Amino acid sequence: MRHLVILGAGTAGTVMANRLARSLRREIAAGTTRITIVDQDPVHIYQPGLLFIPFGVYTVDQAVRGRAAQLPKAVRYVQSRIESLDTATDTVTLADGEVLSYDLCIVATGTRIVPEELDGLTGAGWGERMFEFYTLEGAERLAKALQEFKGGRLLINVVEMPIKCPVAPLEFAFLADWFFTERGLRDKVSITYATPLDGAFTKPACSRSLAYLLEGKRIALETEFNAGRVDGTAGELVSWDERTLPFDLLVSIPTHKGAEFITRAPGLGNEMGFVLTDPRTLQAKVKPNVFAIGDATDVPASKAGSVAHFEAEVLTGNVLRFLEGKPLEPGFDGHANCFIETGHHKALLIDFNYETEPLPGNFPFAWGPMPLLKESRLNHLGKLAFRHVYWNALLPGHDFPGIPARMKRAGKRFPVATATP
Amino acid sequence: MPALTAVARTAEGFLERASDWDRDLAAELAAESGVGPLTDRHWLVLDYMRNTYLVKGDGPTIRTLGKESGVDIKELYQLFPKGPAKLAARIAGIPKPHGCI
CATH class of the missing domain: 3.50.50.60 (FAD/NAD(P)-binding domain)
Structure with missing residues (x-):
């Protein structure tokens, strides 16, 4: 057996x-x-x-x-x-x-997240003014804090890479902008996004599109920020090279292991x-x-x-x-496909693999219907509908028509110099 | 002695071929990046990086550097400001570490 x-x-x-x-x-x-x-x-x-x-937007039960x-x-x-x-x-x-x-x-x-890896993160202020949203409990505590937040400095920090869903912290920043705009508090809230990367995202082409969105949403970007310690009482996040970012509310994306x-x-x-x-x-x-x-x-x-x-x-x-004792196939190409919520009922869609950066174009077919690397309402609806797709098609392990494991080149606009057949 | 202008490099300034590197070139790479003059402490890190790369095929992360190079993270940032893993990799003549995905 x-x-x-x-x-x-x-x-x-x-x-x-x-x-x-x-x-x-x-x-x-x-x-x-x-x-x-x-x-x-x-x-x-x-x-x-x-x-x-x-x-x-969702309750834990959902x-x-x-x-x-x-x-x-x-x-x-x-x-x-x-x-x-x-x-x-x-x-x-x-x-x-x-x-x-x-x-x-x-x-x-x-x-799993290991908040203890950042000096001070699980000390005074953890769960009071310093939060995470990678666990149900953390996300619920943060929901309560955001409800009660009346203004001040919101700081979002990725402690170190790699993390689960590298776009999630950015989406959090976009949704926070939307959330406080809807509540009429946006002018009383400053939003700063601090990342150890040299751009907003892991992929340079994508970073450029996202940097433009950050600017439009008045989100300050602090790059190459490697958090060394945090003081929850003083409300200060300090990098290894001694840059200090003050906060009233810190949303930390802790070290992953x-x-x-x-x-x-x-x-x-x-x-x-x-x-x-x-x-x-x-x-x-x-x-x-x-x-x-x-x-x-x-x-x-x-x-x-x-x-x-x-x-x-x-x-x-x-x-x-x-x-069956047969040789393995080197079939995985690093394909990823992510919706990026940008707030205000819009989302961006990116599709990439080990070699190909996220490019503009259409998905999953050359004609669409979803635009790549560009904000649209349809992408946002796609993201919302994805919850049903997840439970009913993805988890049961069904293939998605038109979206094979290997990334498709059709529909993507490749830069002329690097295009290959 | 290979001068910096004579070696092939990536858009981000990393050497295309780790074999082009020597200690004089490191000094030039350091100066270009605003690091140095290179001290024994710098060399402890650079030698560790290069050896790790030659053995494992990838440069060490900042976390490993802090634990095993003999220089702690705090000092790493003083020696190679902003991004020690990336900056030290460039000066040590090895490719950009894969750690930052």
């Missing part, structure tokens, strides 16, 4: 469980293959919703569903913390002592706990029967649900190839 173990039942793990349960349904029915998936908590969060909770209901019946779901992964003996040990022996393991444990067990497994992950992974095949570097997907990997793609979705298509093929 072959045993496949998936660690983590977030976006990536759930999609893999659904895809593999379908692809291997005959083997599972015949009793020659079984699949187990492990996650430590019972709730599946629609993570794009975390951005909207602080502004009262952003969560039970984990088990998103998983196929043919897969065994174990709710437990993962104690360790031993790649030498091909075993996973759970917190309650249960040991799972696997033939193939997929690490899909995502990221992978699951703790990854750092404890020799050769599995990097210093941040992200799995050392082949960027094209998604096989872990530690051993051939270990794979990784989604935010848990160290591949140089954005940590985002769309990336996990595209990776899942490639990884499913490679898992099946591995089980």
Whole structure:
């Protein structure tokens, strides 16, 4: 009996469980293959919703569903913390002592925020004037603080890269501008966006478009700002090179790390706990029967649900190839596709991969209907509709018509000098 | 001695070929970036960066530098203001670190 173990039942793990349960349904029915998936908590969060909770657009109830209901019946779901992964003996040990022996393991444990990594962040003022929105609790606390905020200095800071959904902090800034405009408070609120990057976003072409939006929305941009410490009592964020940014309300995007067990497994992950992974095949570097997907990997793609979705298509093929003893296909190109909420019922859409920067054009087809790298109402509606797509098509692991895993070049306006066939 | 003008570089000033680098070129790269004159403390970082790159194929992050180069993060920012990982990589003649995605 072959045993496949998936660690983590977030976006990536759930999609893999659904895809593999379908692809291997005959083997599972015949009793020659079984699949187990492990996650430590019972709730599946629609993570794009975390951005909207602080502004009262979504409630917590609208952003969560039970984990088990998103998983196929043919897969065994174990709710437990993962104690360790031993790649030498091909075993996973759970917190309650249960040991799972696997033939193939997929690490899909995502990221977690570690606010303690910034000196002072979890000290005085944490949860009072210093917040985060990467957890349900954090997003809810921030919602209350924004409701009560009557004016002053709002500071948004990315502590260090990589982070989950690199556009989310910018979207937060745009939505804050909209939120305070609607409440008639915009003139009493200053908004500053401080990032360790040398531009507003990770991709230069995109940074230029976004910088223009920031300017129009009167959001001050502080680049190459590497936060060294924060004082919640004085309301000061100080960089390693001694620049001080004062605030009345700090929205911090804390340091991200992978699951703790990854750092404890020799050769599995990097210093941040992200799995050392082949960027094209998604096989872990530690051993051939270990794979990784989604935010848990160290591949140089954005940590985002769309990336996990595209990776899942490639990884499913490679898992099946591995089980059949065939060579893997280097099929993943780093494809990401993100809506960027810009407020006032508009959104931007970007589509890119390892080699191609976000370009202007149309998506998913050359004629549209959605414009790329340009604000539009249709993109905003797309973002809102995406919640239903997420639960009903993405998590079940269905392909999207017209949007293959490999990024399409059609519809994008390439700069003439770099265009290739 | 390869002069700075004679070596191929990226739009951001990183060397196209790490093999073009030598210690004199580093001094020129440093001067161009407003760093230096290069002291033993600078060299501790630069040598560590270059060795890491030659062994692992990618430069270290600021976090690793602070832990393992022998120079803490605070001093790294004094030696290489603004972005130590990026700036030191450029002076050490290695490609821009992948850390900033």
